[in-house]
Amino acid sequence: MKRHYFLLLLCVLMSVATTLQAQTVKGKWYGVGNVNIDGSANNYLCELILEQKGSVVTGEFNYFFRNGYFSNKIKGTYNATKRQLKINFMPMIFYKTVDAAMGVDCMMEGTFTLKASKIETTLSGRFTSDDLHTYSCAPINVKFTKLLKEVPFQQLVETEIEKQAKDTLVRPAESPIQKLQREASIQLNMRTKEIVKELEVSEDSVRIDLYDNGEFDYDTVSVFYNGKLVQHKQLLETRKPITFKVAVDSIAANNDLVMFAENLGTIPPNSALMIITDKDHRYEINLTSTYQKNAAVRLRRKKE
Incomplete structure (x- = not known):
């Protein structure tokens, strides 16, 4: 009798668990979006971070495409009976x-x-445009898999990029510096860039000094100049600066100096004082970077 009761209770619990799982899409999801056109190799490395209250769904949709990282706040609905998630219109790069x-x-x-199974839980479907742009904006098919443990999106993107590279070609032999530059560029492009200041300089090169802005709290940064890594994982100090020079191209319209936060220190966010010096100028700029945003300064060469 007890055994029958136990089996009945187990069945009820499994049924309740399955029902609850079908009623919520809350959580973190990861997938690869493939354009639904023959011959197109472009894809989107996607992340969904969803919250749900009743049938209302809110959250973030983040994706990495070519050399850019994009983030959108999203809204939608979830129909538990049909197990169908609908996400309202939002911008996606062509x-x-x-x-x-x-x-x-x-x-x-x-x-x-x-769809839920013992192996994985997935959200399968597609992004589509409105009727007016059906033929210009192709559908994007995505199978999202629910992440059962916390994995940084950046790490997932790196893994996927490496996998795609192995599947499509044999990578040429890289020097340690080339490998470091490539991996650092992937990290750089996964965050948005905010131009804090646009400055005019007189010389073909300028000196850069970087200090911790305020109290020393173990902030560590990397610095990129025009997409190239020029300082790697340097500790910001209040007395001794990180010092280096960069050449300012007089032909290029923009010369962007980007501060990338390697951590947020003990007092978030990662903040620094950047001093830029040439023969005629001395600029002091306060920069703040996070895991989502890189602070940048844009240099322009003064025309003679």
């Missing part, structure tokens, strides 16, 4: 874009179906 900084957006909405 799949034929070559340079993410110069791309245009397509307004896309998403429809996904929840």
Whole structure:
């Protein structure tokens, strides 16, 4: 009798667990979006971070495309009976874009179906445009997998990029410096860039001094100049600066100096004082970087 009661209770608990799982899409999801056009190799490395209250769903949709990282706040609904998630229209960069900084957006909405098994929980479906742009903005198919443990999106992107590289070609032999530059560039492009100041300089090179801004709290930064790593994982101090020089191209319209936060120190966010000096100028700029945003200064060479 007790055995029958135990089996009945177990069945009820399993049924309740399955029902609860079908009623919520809350959590962190990761997937690869593939453009639904023959011959297109472009893809989107995607992350969904969802919250749910009743049938209302809110959260973030983050994705990495070519050389850019993008983040959108999203809203939608979840129908527990149909196990269907709908995401309202939001901007996604056009799949034929070559340079993410110069791309245009397509307004896309998403429809996904929840499937749960002992092995994994997935949201499978696609992003589609409105009727007016059906032929220009192709559908993007995505199978999201629910993450059962906390894994940084950056780490997932790096893993996927490495996997794609192995699947498509044999990577040429790299020097340690080339490998470091490549891996650092991946990290750089996964965060947004905020131009804090645009400065005019007189010489073809300038001196850069970086200090911890205020109290020493173990802030560590890397610095990129025009996409190239020039300082790697340097500790910011209040008395002794990180000092280096950069050449300012007189032909290029922009020369961007980017501070990348390697950590947030003991007093977030990661903040620094950057001093830029040439023969005619001495600029002092306060910079703040986080895991989502890189602070940047744009240099322009003064025309003779």
